[in-house]
Amino acid sequence: MxxxxxxxxxxxxxxxxxxxxxxxxxxxxxxxxxxxxxxxxxxxxxxxxxxxxxxxxxxxxxxxxxxxxxxxxxxxxxxxxxxxxxxxxxxxxxxxxxxxxxxxxxxxxxxxxxxxxxxxxxxxxxxxxxxxxxxxxxxxxxxxxxxxxxxxNMNLALLGPRQTWRVAGPQDMTNEEWEFSKKFGTTIVHIEMEELVALSEEISDETAKETLKQLAGRTGKVLADEETMIHMAKTYLATKKLIEKYSLNAIAAECYPMYSGLMNLTSSWLADEGVIVDTEGDIGHTLVMYMLNLAANGGACALGEVGSIDTDNNILSIAHEGSTAHSLAESVDKVQISPSGDKGSFVGLPLKPMEAVTVSSIVGSRMQYKLLIEQGSVVSATHQEWVDGGEKLLVKLHLDKDVFKFIEQLMAEGMDHHLVIKEGNYQEILSMLCKFMGIQKITL
Missing domain, CATH: 3.40.50.1070 (Rossmann fold)
Known part of the structure; x- marks a missing residue:
């Protein structure tokens, strides 16, 4: 950059x-x-x-x-x-x-x-x-x-179905997409999942196997079978072709209820190459991760949601199915690739300890948006805590405040369930972005 x-x-x-x-x-x-x-x-x-x-x-x-x-x-x-x-x-x-x-x-x-x-x-x-x-x-x-x-100037792909239908508005988009583009300037590019699948099917097993060898040093422990991993490598290569074809800066991809596990490993691999692939079709939080990565001149964000609340230690256990960058684990040895869905996978890891993290979330419509800007830290999770959490993404997020009240305030403000966690303190630049972009800043 x-x-x-x-x-x-x-x-x-x-x-x-x-x-x-x-x-x-x-x-x-x-x-x-x-x-x-x-x-x-x-x-x-x-x-x-x-x-x-x-x-x-x-x-x-x-x-x-x-x-x-x-x-x-x-x-x-x-x-x-x-x-x-x-x-x-x-x-x-x-x-x-x-x-x-x-x-x-x-x-x-x-x-x-x-x-x-x-x-x-x-x-x-x-x-x-x-x-x-x-x-x-x-x-x-x-x-x-x-x-x-x-x-x-960014092109943000919405990878997944958008059928031609309407109630009283656009036929294959939503008014919300138009409002989002008008507010932030971001261009949303619709790409059908079938196009990604078709590109994937054109890639040979031999090419996929060679790619897996190249990625082996940053893949971690693999529990998925060979057929699944070949499929994951093809999806990764096909996604890179889409990025080039459409000049994409980031992707928000469908993952539920269809195509479960298809994009998780690709998301993790690409995150460590500087490309954001959100695996829940979440355009807003894809944008937040993009802004945070620009503010930090690189690196990757973790995205998850509150799984449990430890009021004694003011810790929120943040979890997600698993698509977080391998680099956010203490070492690649603590990353595990498990099978998910039909030839899919999920990336499991406990987030490494971090002295300072920025916690953010976005919500809004009709040109009115709120951005949560908070500060915390990540403490180490034991192996058993990670196992008990489903062997997926686990973030032990510590806040210097009553975490139950924090959740209550999030709900009172109507904030979304997704939280983006970025190593470092970017509160000041996010606050300035809110100011110049006309976003309501939320601190609790």
Whole structure:
């Protein structure tokens, strides 16, 4: 994935004191951001008037920016900042500088009040380029803009049946799909499961066996028979063909009640190759996993649902049939491939201990969405606990709060049963995504 791309411009006014600092402020800001692995696109000029603002916008419109940082060198007119907001249509961070005579922070506060009145979101920072917290926040705005753009441009496959029928709406889609696409920009690509099966049947046993040899080092203990594993390898190869054919960024695949176990192992293998294949046709949580992986620059997420509640230790046992990335186990030796359905399988593993995880979930309709953003940790599960849990995915999720009340609050908020668990703390960037994408943030 490329570096986040942020444009940076200084705005000032000949009638205010402090404009002479513009070049120095911009030089220092650019240097600090580039040291944080950000691709910085400097404006060709400092903006002193509206004509300069129009010119810089013309430049930035050619640059495929993820965000723009506007260094407010002195007090400037609303109409100057408006040009950038209106023309660029990317997340904006206003950079206020700590010089009393410039009224910089007051200018940001004033213009921010106007943006809020029009339901337009922004971020701001206050300080100089030698302040790590200031630079980190600007970087996060750039990263947030990059994720939003990736979501808007993604092709997300719905792999499974969508018959031609309707009550009073679209014939082979749902109004919910249209609303989801309108909200996030994501394009949903319908692919019939029969197409995947047909592609799979074209692959020879010899090719499948060779693929299994190549994947053996990251497959784990296999309890499924050879015929099943050959079928799994063919499904994996066929899925990769679909990804290439339709230029897919992620897949939400049917698994229940038909095609049980067909996509589980493929999902796990591909997760460790950076491709998300959700195995419950869950478009919303596929999107959440995609955003989290972008925020983390890789890795894999675990998805499951609450199986039991340990109120004494504030632990939720999260379980799922089994399609989680092998890399999320302590070692591949603790991964088990068991038979499921007709020539299908499921991937069983206890999630490895993790000091910090982000817990998320999405729900919504009619353009109104809620995103759960919580923090927790994963503690080690014993072998017997995993066996007692059905030898599937088991996550012992610890929360620093009353877990029964947590579940009650989830229900009160109407949150979905699926929870996405990602190693690391991504609360801040998810919160910023909620802000700029118009999603209601839920913390309990």
């Amino acid at each position: 490329r570096k986040p791309r942020i444009g940076i411009v200084g705005v000032t006014c000949q009638y205010e004191s402090g404009g002479q600092r513009a070049e120095t402020l911009l030089h220092d800001a650019i240097k600090s951001l580039e040291e944080q692995n950000i691709e910085v696109i400097p404006a060709d000029k400092v903006v002193w008037d509206l004509a300069d603002a129009v010119d810089v916008c013309k430049q930035f419109q050619k640059e495929d920016l993820d965000a723009v940082a506007i260094v407010v060198v002195t007090w400037v007119m609303d109409s100057m900042k408006y040009i950038f907001v209106n023309k660029l249509n990317v997340p904006v961070v206003f950079w206020a500088v700590p010089y009393t005579e410039t009224f910089s922070i007051g200018c940001v506060q004033h213009f921010g009040s106007i943006l809020k009145a029009h339901n337009l979101e922004y971020e701001y920072v206050y300080g100089l380029a030698d302040n790590p917290q200031v630079v980190e926040k600007v970087k996060m705005v750039a990263k947030t803009g990059q994720i939003i753009k990736s979501v808007k």
